[in-house]
Amino acid sequence: STADRYMTSIETLEKYTLSQMLITDITADDITNYLYEVAAEYAHSTVKKQYTIVSAPLHHALGNKHINVDVTKGITMPRPEDCKKLPRSIKDFSRPEQKKMWAEIEKYESFCDYVLGFQLETGVRIHEALALEWDDIAYGKKPRVHIHKTVMRLPRENKTIISPTPKYSLQGTTQGRYLTGG
Helix, strand or coil, rough: CHHHHHHHHHHHHHHHHHHCCCCHCCCCCHHHHHHHHHHHCCCCCHHHHHHHCCCCHHHHHHHCCCCCCCCCHHCCCCCCCCEEEEEEEEECCHHHHHHHHHHHHCCCCCCHHHHHHHHHHHCCCCCHCCEEEEHHCCCCCCCEEEECEEEEHHHHHHHEEEEECCCHHHHHCCCCCEECCC
């Protein structure tokens, strides 16, 4: 999925004039202008990704003495409010909202409703819930669910895979995390 994101970022860069410039001709102003052009169409997270795509080869060129000045030092990044798409604010359901959701879930007995209820009670992400297998659940006095993989969609390859690492495993380990309940 990382390679997929990088390819999308490169395709975005290729739509702009900066991609046609020689690396030795690029200035901080060129990069700043590019980032503001991107901000006019995309969210701040995309602008940050585009900065990474542009700055990495410049840092590499500087390290190999193909250029003499670190032009990334003079870049002015657009602020989130300068971007076309503002960041989404994420807020937890309040207790009354959770009760209302449970009331709706209990009306039906479909797989989707059970997954929603499981997510509501545990905070697990949808792609982590979909990757669960029976062996990931430990029943007993203190039931536990071991989250150690996630479902990943790779749109460029038009396929879905199960990654052996959850989204936020610590230090890239595959130990995962446990959700416990009473």
